[in-house]
Amino acid sequence: TLTFRPDRCGRTGGMHPEAADKAFRFWVSSVNRDLYGRTWGKRWHRGLMWARGQEFHKDGRIHFHAVISSASDDLYRLGRWSDWHALWLREFGVNKLERPESQSDIAGYVSKYVAKGGEVDFSPNFQAWQPPPMQWGRAPQQEVFLATSQNAGACGQVASPARVVNGSGAAAALSLS
Structure with a gap:
């Protein structure tokens, strides 16, 4: 106030x-x-x-x-x-x-x-932050799961960023910890 x-x-x-x-x-x-x-x-x-x-x-x-x-x-x-x-x-x-x-x-x-x-x-920027759009297509979640499980190190940590292809065919870098 x-x-x-x-x-x-x-x-x-x-x-x-x-x-x-x-x-x-x-x-x-x-x-x-x-x-x-x-x-x-x-x-x-x-x-x-x-x-x-x-x-x-x-x-x-x-x-x-x-x-x-x-x-x-x-x-x-x-x-x-x-x-x-x-x-x-x-x-x-x-x-x-x-x-x-x-x-x-x-x-x-x-x-x-x-x-x-x-x-x-x-404010003019009231909706400045928007969540990333969902990409509907060929189940990208499965590709992420496969990529991260192949790169998993000790305690489920990812040793290096995985590179996956999303539903639109574009490559996306993914780093999980």
């Missing part, structure tokens, strides 16, 4: 949605720079993925409820949450960053704001 301080919200106590959006994107960009370096936008995943719900306090101040994730690894292992918390606190206002316990927590968190009639938007 990312909330703006009253002194950042102008005379009326409200912040324009575009200004709030820019603040959120600045924060995400700063986290990306911290995690992936200056050229984070050139990586295959193009940085953090996020879904964000927008709500207004009773006093009219806008705040965001966001779920962020990394396509490459667990954010709790990658980053320094205390630094990201301090950045939002210093620049914009109060925040609460916490790790979800399960996928259903994430779905419930975002859908709550959809049900309230709030606006939910997504």
